[in-house]
Amino acid sequence: MDQMEAMRARHSVRQYQNKPLSTEVIAALQAEIGACNRESGLHIQLVTNEPRAFDGFMARYGKFRGVTSYIAMIGRKDGMLDEMCGYYGERLVLKAQQLGLNTCWVAMTYRKVRTAFTIDSGEKLCIVIAVGYGEHPGVPHKSKPADAVSRTDGTPPDWFRNGVEAALLAPTAMNQQKFMFTLTEDRVSAKAGMGFYAKIDLGIAKYHFELGAGKEHFVWV
Secondary structure (H helix, E strand, C coil): CCHHHHHHHCCECCEECCCCCCHHHHHHHHHHHHHHHHHHCCCCEEECCCCHHHCCHHHHHCCCECCCCEEEEEEECCCCHHHHHHHHHHHHHHHHHHCCCEEEEECCCCCCCHHHCCCCCCEEEEEEEEEECECCCCCCCCCCCHHHCEECCCCCCHHHHHHHHHHCCCCCHHHCCCEEEEEECCEEEEEECCCCCHHHHHHHHHHHHHHHHCHHHCEEC
16 A cells, blocks of 8 residues: 555544554554654654543543554644644655554543653644554544635646645544635645634645645745
């Protein structure tokens, strides 16, 4: 499964089997997390065999069950943290899908277990990603039409249309899809709208856009 196939197959899953991650899967995830941290300067960490974060009322309210592993998206407090966590977190989500795992982005319905990960001075926990073997593969979410999240002058090239369609496959908080991609010649701007966790959603959508469009076709502005 390549990343495009993983993107199409990935759906949010909240119920997981009582099955720990294998040593090989953990090693593969840790390698990808290490690569993301080196590239981004984030402090992403994989937490395994830790059930306390998802055993409280809020997790049950959010219909989570069986979550014992998750990815903690941590980084330095600045204006780009949310978008960076979205971008690199989705890279890890698709890697997990390629490894036969299921995932779900989780913003509020979990408990922060401080002993489960390390937050250095000047850093904060932005969001977590539940990961494991789902009880089901999840279901597709409804999407807006492409022209509701994109603007162009004239007929857009195929690569731009492909990028927008890929962005519409991105998970967003409350399925808001509050982002806008604008094409000017070979330059693309991506803006977050107003809404819960909109900047995280923008980072996720930008990662999808790059995969669908091909980074060789455009530059971000």
